[in-house]
Amino acid sequence: MDNRALSTVVEKLLSMGIVLLYIGLVTTTLYGGTVPAYQSAVGAELGDRTLAEATARVEQAIPPDARAVSATVRVSLPETIDGAGYSIRTDGDALVLDHPHPDIGSRAQPVLPDRVDTFEGEWQAGSPTVVVVSGTQGNVTVTLEAER
Template identity: 90%
Template sequence: MDNRALSTVVEKLLSMGLVLLYIGLVTTTLYGGTVPAYQSAVGTELGDRTLAEATARVEQAIPPNARAVSATVRVSLPETIDGAGYSIRTDGPALVLDHPDPEIGGRTQPLLPDRVDTLAGEWQSGSPTVVTVSGTRGSVTVTLEEER
């Protein structure tokens, strides 16, 4: 009795089993630790960049000293950060990014001229947003709001 043909089949089955085991281990390792950690780091970085961009747009929206000030500047923000909605709001003279993930967020204070009396308002992600600047030479109001 000759069993040589059976050894080839067993060899192929063992090889396929080892390949499937390897793929399963690599997939488990990536999705169990590496990919979520990377996504969290990217979310944190995107949150920081979004807040920095919002701060820069607020600073740039204020025109030079003039008798009457009236300006509206559109601001583009990501719709989500790490797959979740967020908001940017004012807190006194600062901008604050609020996100459901406590790792993502931050606070920054725009460099505003002395003539700016009020910084107010809030932006919600996913909505078209603008910075509205109004007032006179000595008293300027800066407002974060949704575009109408």
């Protein structure tokens, strides 16, 4: 009995098995470790950039020294970071980005003039946001709020 034709079939089946095993291992490695780590790093970077932009917009919203101050500046924020909602709030004289993911979130200190007496408010992601600056020459209030 001659079984030479069977050796070709076995060779092809072994080759396909090795290729499928390789694809399975690569997929498991990527989705098990590399891709989530990359997504987390990108989310943290976007969070830092968002907070830096928000800090810059707060600083730019405060007009030069004047008798009476009244300004409203719109601030554009991403709707989500890493697929989740977040908020930016004041904490003393700092801005804090709060996010459900523990690796995403940071704190920044805007450079505010001495005449800024009150710095308060909070922004929720996904809604239009503004910085409202009001007051007199020596008593300025800066408020983060939703656009009306």
